[in-house]
Each structure stands twice: as structure tokens, then as C-alpha cells.
Amino acid sequence: MRALIVTDFDADPRIEEVETPSPGPGEVLVRIEACALNFADLLMAKGTYQDTPELPFALGMEVAGRIEALGEGVKGPKPGTRIAVFGGSGGMAEYGVFPADRCIPVPDGMPSEVAAGFIVAYGTSHLALTHRARLKEGETLLVLGAAGGVGLTAVEVGKKLGATVIAVANGTEKLQACKDAGADHLIDGSKEDIREAVRALGGADVIYDPVGGDLFKQAMRACKPEARIIVIGFASGDVPQIPANIILVKNITVIGFYWGAYTTFNPGPLVMSVRDLMGWYAEGKLDPHISHVLPLDRATEALDLMRQRKSTGKVVVTP
Incomplete structure (x- = not known):
């Protein structure tokens, strides 16, 4: 073969x-x-x-x-x-x-x-947002790298969970893909100051970050008090160093999330997550x-x- x-x-x-x-x-x-x-x-x-x-x-x-x-x-x-x-x-x-x-x-x-x-793209976003971040209806979800493979699913799943979704991507074509997936607000990361743009929208309760680097630092400074930041990956190639003083002052929780690990140490939530997602797809709720x-x-x-x-x-x- x-x-x-x-x-x-x-x-x-x-x-x-x-x-x-x-x-x-x-x-x-x-x-x-x-x-x-x-x-x-x-x-x-x-x-x-x-x-x-x-x-x-x-x-x-x-x-x-x-x-x-x-x-x-x-x-x-x-x-x-x-x-x-x-x-x-x-x-x-x-x-x-x-x-x-x-x-x-x-x-x-x-x-x-x-x-x-x-499985991986939707499973990552669903398990991260439900099992780890406990995203609630009415909260604001900020998705970095929102036009990527997992980013778009985070936009889509976040909307299904009842959140207001802010999507960050670079360029008109990628932002349009985010809008089509259900994003409520769009930020062009190549042109706009993410910190100021998110603050102008009221700040974020949950940040979904598969990018790392400078985007992580900007987004962290746009968090609401008691916000949760989900660390998904480092597509930028830069693993950010987290300033503990900001985490302390704003009562922020930083959550590590590696979907693949659940296949061995705790498969139960993963299996239930995939079943829920397959049900959503069968009902026409995912695109x-x-x-x-x-x-x-x-x-x-x-x-x-x-x-x-x-x-x-x-x-x-x-x-």
C-alpha cells in the first residue's frame, strides 16, 4: 500500500x-x-x-x-x-x-x-468548552485563530451553547468564514488591537486559544474578572509565559486542555462528548x-x- x-x-x-x-x-x-x-x-x-x-x-x-x-x-x-x-x-x-x-x-x-x-476538531472544542471551561449561556466567548480547524468549531459550538462569540482571524475571507459559522463579532487580528476591540465589546468570560504568542497576551488583558482562558495549543510557535500578577489581580483561571489525553486517562467525558456531537450533526445543528x-x-x-x-x-x- x-x-x-x-x-x-x-x-x-x-x-x-x-x-x-x-x-x-x-x-x-x-x-x-x-x-x-x-x-x-x-x-x-x-x-x-x-x-x-x-x-x-x-x-x-x-x-x-x-x-x-x-x-x-x-x-x-x-x-x-x-x-x-x-x-x-x-x-x-x-x-x-x-x-x-x-x-x-x-x-x-x-x-x-x-x-x-x-472527531478531533469538534471534540476539542466541545469538551474544552463544556467539561473544562464550563461555558454558560449568556457568557462571552473569545476565539483566537477562529478560522482554523479547531477555531471554527469553537465558534460553532460556542453559539450552540448560548454564548456571544467574538472571533479573531486575519483577513476578509477568514472573517467571513467565522461569520458564517455564527460569530457575533469579528476582529481582524492583522489590523486591530485585540485588547481594545474586546474591551469595547465588554470583555471576555472565556478565551479559547489555539494560537499562543502575542495573541494570548493581548487577549488575557481583555478578560473580565473571574474569566477562564483555555490553552489549546501554540500554532504561532510561541509558548507564552503567563504573568502571574495579572492572573492574581483579575482572578483569572488558566486551563490546560489536551484532548488526546482523555483517550487514556479519562475516556468517559470524551465518549459522551462525541455522542452529543454526532447527535447534533444528525439533527442538522452543525455545519x-x-x-x-x-x-x-x-x-x-x-x-x-x-x-x-x-x-x-x-x-x-x-x-
Whole structure:
């Protein structure tokens, strides 16, 4: 089979012919129909992600496809079942083996391109805003990097939870995507002072930050007293140092959130979150945004779209 393989952290990943894997105990073999990219794939390709596998490995954290075979001791899902799964890696390939207990059945009306990019992006925003930040109806949610893969879902989920949503993104096209997702207020981060713009809107109760860097510092200074800041990631490449005096004076809570960790240390809230989200999708309450769908032969181009900030929503590769 073909797969996008990382063999050296100092070299670009490349398409290679490799042996089709066989499922081990507790695993299933999946014929992959779509693989969604995440910012973590860029970090993993350079060996800087917290859960980077040992070399060599195939990129691709989340996929959708059909069960082909079951490993020892696995009773389901049965072969032929459409599923989505967060595997952590191995998705940028024609086949992959993944833990059976992570496989989630995909509704008939959900295309594979949507299903592949659904679990992590929506799951991150939903679990972060409900389980960790306890976002309440009527509160103001500030979303940084709001036109990105997780940012747009935070806008959408925040609105469904009854919040007033302020979206920060760069440029007219990306701001329009935020407006289409339900944002109440738009801030162009490339032109406006975020601190002053948010303060003019009354401040923020919850800040959703997948960016870090200077945006974190500006947003923190626009918090209301007792605000909660959710640290999702550092797409800017800059991990901000938090000034404890500001946290103290404004009674701010800074909340770390890594969605993938819940698959091992506390899967219960994660499972319930994904079930809720699948229900919302089936009821027509969510409208996933995919900006690019590319074949496996153009997988490096797909990675470049994310690296150069040229995408909105999700980028998907179809083996």
C-alpha cells in the first residue's frame, strides 16, 4: 500500500510503498477513505509533538473508512462498517490498524471527508468548552485563530451553547468564514488591537486559544474578572509565559486542555462528548467546514496549506 512516511525529522515526509499492516489483538484493519490533517501533524513531522511515534511512521491522526478485518479478541465493529477513529498516527495511508475501542460508527448521511475531520476538531472544542471551561449561556466567548480547524468549531459550538462569540482571524475571507459559522463579532487580528476591540465589546468570560504568542497576551488583558482562558495549543510557535500578577489581580483561571489525553486517562467525558456531537450533526445543528480535499499524491501540498495558513476549517486527504 501507499503511505506518507516520516523517516527523518530533518527531511520532508514522502509517499512510499509499504506492507499493508495486519491488526493485532484489540485492533481493527481499516480501509481509509479520508484522513483529516491537524496542526499536530506538522509538529509530529519534525519530532516536536508530545506524542510523536518512533521512526518510521505514517502521518495522519484521524481517519474515516470501512472496517476490513478484526484482530484477535475483537468482536466488532463488523467488517464493512463505516467508522471514524482517532488513531494518533498512521492515517495518511490506504490502510491502517487502530484500536477497536476507539472506533465510532459514522451516520449514513455523513460523508467520509466530514467524518474524518469531525472527531478531533469538534471534540476539542466541545469538551474544552463544556467539561473544562464550563461555558454558560449568556457568557462571552473569545476565539483566537477562529478560522482554523479547531477555531471554527469553537465558534460553532460556542453559539450552540448560548454564548456571544467574538472571533479573531486575519483577513476578509477568514472573517467571513467565522461569520458564517455564527460569530457575533469579528476582529481582524492583522489590523486591530485585540485588547481594545474586546474591551469595547465588554470583555471576555472565556478565551479559547489555539494560537499562543502575542495573541494570548493581548487577549488575557481583555478578560473580565473571574474569566477562564483555555490553552489549546501554540500554532504561532510561541509558548507564552503567563504573568502571574495579572492572573492574581483579575482572578483569572488558566486551563490546560489536551484532548488526546482523555483517550487514556479519562475516556468517559470524551465518549459522551462525541455522542452529543454526532447527535447534533444528525439533527442538522452543525455545519462542518472543509476548505481543501486533496488526494494522497498531494499530501505534502495539503501540509503546506496548513503550514502557510492558507486554509480555513479542515484540510482532508483522500487515499
